[in-house]
Amino acid sequence: MRKLNIVKYTVKAMKAFFQGWVVAILVMAAALAGNIQAVISKDVTTGNFLLAQTQIKADELELAVALPELAEVMLKGGDSSSGRVIGIDAQGQALSIQRSGKTATIPLSQIQKVVFKNGVLAYRSNGRQIIRGERDRPTGKLVTWSGIPLNTFTVKNSTQGQAVVKLKPPVVSSAQLQGIQSVARNRQYVVDEIQFNSPQRTITILATPY
Secondary structure, three states: OHHHHHHHHHHHHHHHHHHHHHHHHHHHHHHHHHHHHHHHHHHHHHHHHHHHHHHHHHOOEEEEEEOOOOEEEEEOOOOEEEEEEEEEEOOOOEEEEEEOOEEEEEEHHHEEEEEEOOOOEEEOOOOOEEEEOOOEOOOOOOEEEEEEEHHHEEEEEOOOOEEEEEEOOOOOOHHHHHHHHHHHOOOOEEEEEEEEEOOOOEEEEEEEEO
């Protein structure tokens, strides 16, 4: 009889012990689930934030373009002047060109368009040379970007004719930006022509990838 009581007591003790462990495991599982949920929520929030930032950045492209070393500036009165385009002053609404060491400044309101010559030197972003129309041929079709704000076009290196233009909607769509960026990975956009809209302070660029 005494042995039976000992067995019953041992069984009760073991049962209580296992019940305690089960409760402890359930509590730990609940806490762990809560932590996981919090981490997931935080990651989702962070992911959405980063995704939103990526989308914002993807809607604007700072594109390097090459300006061939010789351009003809056609004026509205029928006259023209030629030289290397060395700068565009968005604030003063003027174009600066240089030839034979002399610099001339022309008001944008007087310019019909700027046409860059074939068969002259242009530079890629990495400094390599392009001789457009002779040694080097286009690798893509001529593209036109209209309504570009004048202050988003900057000549970065006047000696090599390297400039930067910021493209974003509505000038180009998000889909077009992706295409332009894809082309620019291993090719260089070379400017063929620039047109100015002085009253609206915008420009139109015609360019071809090489």
